[in-house]
Amino acid sequence: MISNIGIPGLILVLVIALIIFGPSKLPEIGRAFGRTLTEFKSAAKDLVSDEGKNEEKKPVLSALKKEK
Numbered sequence: 265m266i267s268n269i270g271i272p273g274l275i276l277v278l279v280i281a282l283i284i285f286g287p288s289k290l291p292e293i294g295r296a297f298g299r300t301l302t303e304f305k306s307a308a309k310d311l312v313s314d315e316g317k318n319e320e321k322k323p324v325l326s327a328l329k330k331e332k
Contacts, residue, residue, distance in 0.1 A: 281293075
């Protein structure tokens with residue numbers, strides 16, 4: 265969806281944001297958006313790495329159950 269915007273659409277969105285929020289608020293909004301993206305990416309990486317660790321433990325647990 266975002267890949268269909270293109271350069272003219274992106275410029276239009278930035279101009280509208282500048283009109284709505286003003287030049288003094290845009291850096292604050294950009295920083296907040298960047299922090300949000302960074303936190304989301306780190307949380308997604310943690311979930312993926314936790315899922316990978318759980319998959320590695322499953323064969324061990326099933327082998328232990330077979331021994332009993």
